[in-house]
Amino acid sequence: MQVGILTMHRVLNYGSFMQGYALKSVIESFGHDVRFMDFQNGQPRHRGQKVEMPTLANKLSKIPGALSDIAGTVRKRLFRHKFNTYFRDTCWNMLGVPEQPNYSLRADAVVIGSDEVFNYTQNHSFGYVPALFGHGIEAPLILSYAPSAGYANWTDAQADGIADELRSGLQRLSHISVRDENTRRLVELCTGNNPTLVVDPTLIYDFDHLLPAEPVVQGRYMVVYAYEGRMDSPQEIETITAFARKHGLKLVTAGSYHGWCDENLVVSPFELLRLFKDAEYVVTDTFHGSIFAMKHGRQFATFLRGDNPLGSNANKVSFLLHQLGMQSRIVSDLSKLGPVLETPAPYDDYRARWEPLRDSSLAYLRNALT
Template sequence: MRVGIMSMQRVVNHGSFMQAYGLKSMIESLGHEVLFVDYKPSSCVPGLRDARGRLKDFLGRIKADVRFTGAGRRALIASGIYKRTPMDVEYERCLGLLGVDPCKRNIGEHVDVLVIGSDEVFNCTQAGPNVGFCRQLLGWGNNCESVISYAGSFGHTTLSDLEKYHVADDVRNCFRCFDAISVRDANSRAILEALGIDGVSTHLDPVLVSGVENVEWKPVATPERYALVYGYGNRFTQDEAEAIRAIAEKRGVKLLAVYGHQDFCDENVDCGPDEILNYFKGADFVATDTFHGTIFSAITHVPFAVIKRGQNANKLVDLLDRLSLKERLATTPEDLSFILDKPLEFEVADAVRAAARESSLSYLRCNISVGRGVR
């Protein structure tokens, strides 16, 4: 069958790339042809942005429309309006591994079955020009015979948010377009159940169950001994940075930041998604505050500590609980040294992942195979 994936594969983020690659691999292992289908970004929910913010988002969407044409892209780059960072270049270099053209969006392509997920595809109350309140990501208005989700997430969106912005009924109606629904966290499941959506399944992120850690990724050159800091640029507090540096100095290792730049690290590396797992595999330890930084640590069996923040607390606690790794969660900078000094075994987490892989493949096999012709 011709299966489309609608996801966050164009977001310049190692986790976004790797979950897209993992889901593609899983569906292809079932014998299907896979291609990525882009969504059309929409305006944000009413009331989220003021007039200035709405204008900024509108101009951002126009800029994106121009950027995804050959001539428009060249003109924007030449004029300096579209400035690509070294990380942007590295990311675009790897999009061919997904079969995605970095210069052209694939909107409206017909597929037999559309799989929406994983990542925060249901996070419909976020600001900015890149997603907005996009009903396509919520299941409505897609060019396919059947639409399902796999390990989708509402991210930081809550049921209260949907009610606050008066879109709960709209979201409920969109989700009725799905032939099968799979989410990755308790918050997402609770939202849908509160909206009266039945039959919601829960599955692990594709990075945890697809075997991406076994792929022969591009080799990397690293210091003899190093530790990784993986998080958004300069989001670590001064106390957190000092605690992480103290641990690295005590162990005699260099600190490398391999995603967002961190001023307190010895080296900031702009690596591609096809290199990230090899950086994790060789690390002495990992300090992270992100969902996929946690997952990369778990699948490469590297000692790690996860810093909990308000905006990511729900999904990180849920993830660590599912993997029986809650003891790796740091709520204060002082926790970091204690956590990283504790021995860490991955047998239980690996067993959870193995069982989840079978469940995930069974879900995809069943709902892709029977989906054709339903709509």
């Protein structure tokens, strides 16, 4: 079959790339021809504000700091340019994504997911995209694989008066799966049906054969993996750097600029995985950062973020870590960072939980596309 994937494959970060690459590769292994489909951004439909866009006053308040560290500001801008250019020129080619979007939604089958494709409250970026809920797709078979609603929920859908529209779109799907409890509840209350719970595509695909043979960074180091603007508070910086100094480690980050780290790298997605594999420790606050650490058996800690101006990660990250027996890796109190990192992660429990979830997730996807 000709299978289209509707996901956020043009987002410039490693997690979006990795989940798209994994899902495409798995579906191709079933014998199908696969391409990514583009969608038009929608209109804001959420009446609240989950993410606060910087105001003019916020922007002006940063000018003195930028002027006081001209060299740091230049390094950050150069890093952003280098990373974004690399992603567009190289990573999109790895996915088979053309430079110009193709908005055709016609195929033999369309898979919606993974990533936060059910998060219609992203007023600051995508807005509400009807196609991500099944509207306007021209295919005899439509299904979802591991979508997340992120910080959107059923209460939002009711308050925004959009529940019926979500329901009518989701009813076009022959098979619905989700990757977390918050999304499961949203779908169940919208449709009256209980969707299948599956794991993220990065947890059903083995990347090991794609990793470079040689280390990306020499020496002992700790990975800091967080989006720009996060994990940059003075308290977090001091706690993390103190731990690294205590253990004689360099601080290495990739994909987002953190000037307080020893090395800020632009690497390929598979070099990033090698970076995780060889790390002594990992500190992250992202969903996929947690997965990359677990896939390589690393000692790691994940900061859980509640409601904040940059958006909460609590729904998806907390569920992931509890689902896989790794809730002991959650840090909500900075004073606990050291003890969490120094306490061995329960990887026997992780494997006992992950393997059956991987197998059932693969079975769902294979059967849905048969």
